Amino acid sequence: MTHHLTRDQARRIAVRAQLLDADRPGDVVEVAEQLGYIKIDPTATIAPCEHTVLWSRIGWSYEPGQLRKAVESDRLLFEFDGAFRPxxxxxxxxxxxxxxxxxxxxxxxxxxxxxxxxxxxxxxxxxxxxxxxxxxxxxxxxxxxxxxxxxxxxxxxxxxxxxxxxxxxxxxxxxxxxxxxxxxVYPADLAVFDDEEAARLLDERRLQAAGLAKQRSPWTPTGQAGEPAVVEGSSWKYRVDPDALDALEEGGDAGGRVAFLNPYDGMLFDRPRLEQLFEFSYVLEQFKPKPQRVYGFFAHPILMGDRFVGMLDAEVDREREVLQVRAVHEFLPFEPEEQEMVQAEIAELGEWLGVRVAGERWAGK
Structure with a gap:
């Protein structure tokens, strides 16, 4: 059976799979188990990738020491190929x-x-x-x-x-x-899988993290995991996680919120899917000459509910203990309520970082 999804349903599945809906996860290990990996990158205009990924999911209660404990003391996560994995x-x-x-x-x-x-x-x-x-x-x-x-x-x-x-x-x-x-370092009592079964189960875990992925995608390879699906307005053939479908049908969607995503966040990795489902053409400007940048050196995409609505160009000045907000770029003009939501998230970000917020400016596309 091929599932027929609206574009709104497809986006909600993807957002929920990445733990970016209103129902926040409780801890670091829960995030890693769902996402499959937490990217490590030292670029810290706001904070290193591994910490902003976790803050954008868990929220104010996340502290960097929790990640270190999970890796070094509890040994529930391990580092491999530039990421922490369960x-x-x-x-x-x-x-x-x-x-x-x-x-x-x-x-x-x-x-x-x-x-x-x-x-x-x-x-x-x-x-x-x-x-x-x-x-x-x-x-x-x-x-x-x-x-x-x-x-x-x-x-x-x-x-x-x-x-x-x-x-x-x-x-x-x-x-x-x-x-x-x-x-x-690694547990001695690990289960043993043959090559074929291990590959199949890895495909299932990748689809779990994506929720929905293009069949035979080089960006999100999922093989034959899940079930076939099509999305309105797209000619692509997809694979969808059946658990994500069940949650959608049972009304398990807790709604959306505002999230600032590190440019190396896994939600942004599959660029073709971003364009197909979210109509968001994301370009990391870190390696562009300054005159060619539109949004900033390391601007963070702003997700509101199931849509990308803008870019946050901000940087922490540790000497002055300030989160300097250069601009909030709006793809379309924000409604007053949307502006308040973004401002509230910026304030929470500053509080999490332990600095005051300064210099907030808004910019149209």
Whole structure:
């Protein structure tokens, strides 16, 4: 059976799946379990991505220490490939991790550095957890710097061993990762899945986080998870999460609210879906020359209910303890009630950051 959805229904499913409706989640782990990952990025015009993602879902009660506790003390989340992920996903990821790498050049580099691998693992076994800077570089074959990593081969080797499931990140000191053997970090009693079942269950988790995704989308790959759907006004074939459908039919939609989304928020990742469902063509202006920017270096999209209504261009000045609001760009003029809602969310953002708000200005599209 193919489900026929209105565009409004499709948007509500997507917003609810990303925990951006009025019914807020209770804690960090609940957010990670639903979204599948919490992106890590140091750009902090307002706050680092991992913290703004959680604040935009949980609200004023979220404190950064809660994330650290979930990762480093409770071990309910783990860091992998630039994101914090729930441990429930780890057994589904392990089959692919055991097959890594697929690229022949990486295999050759690892084979040529067999002794280096052994040195790194032995050092961690004897002295871990360690920072990369505390592990000697004994590489037999070096990779040239690629713009992301320097000449030291230790971070590259650690990343390879992480992707193979042999080492793990136990925490951070600032932005520096602390490493240990995976056997001492990951749970020992993880369920075991074969490649096919693990891939199927991962597809289901990705669809759970999206709610609705284009079939065979390279942005949100969900395979045959869920059920087929079409959306009015779109020629795309979709897959929809049946649990999201049930919630919609049972009236489980608690309504909308205002949310400021970090530019690296997962809600914004699938740009084609944003255009199809939300009629929102989002461009991150971080890497544009200043004269070409329309909304600002790291402006945060403003979601109101199930529509994107504007962009917040703001930056925290820690020395002055101020959230400097350069502009609130309105795609269409706000109604008085909408303006009040946005202003209230800005005030809550300032309170969460522990700073006062200054310089608020409104700007048309």
């Amino acid at each position: 441990v429930s996903l780890l057994p589904l990821m392990l089959p692919a991790m055991r097959r890594w790498p697929r690229r022949e050049s990486t295999r050759q580099w690892l084979d040529a550095n067999a002794k280096f691998q052994a040195d790194v693992l032995a050092r961690l076994r004897a002295e871990g957890p360690l920072l990369a800077s505390e592990i000697p570089d004994t590489a037999q074959v070096s990779r040239p710097p690629d713009g992301w990593s320097g000449s030291n081969q230790v971070p590259t080797m650690l990343d390879c061993l992480l992707r193979q499931g042999r080492v793990a990140i136990v925490g951070r000191e600032g932005r520096h990762k602390r490493w240990d053997l995976a056997e001492r």
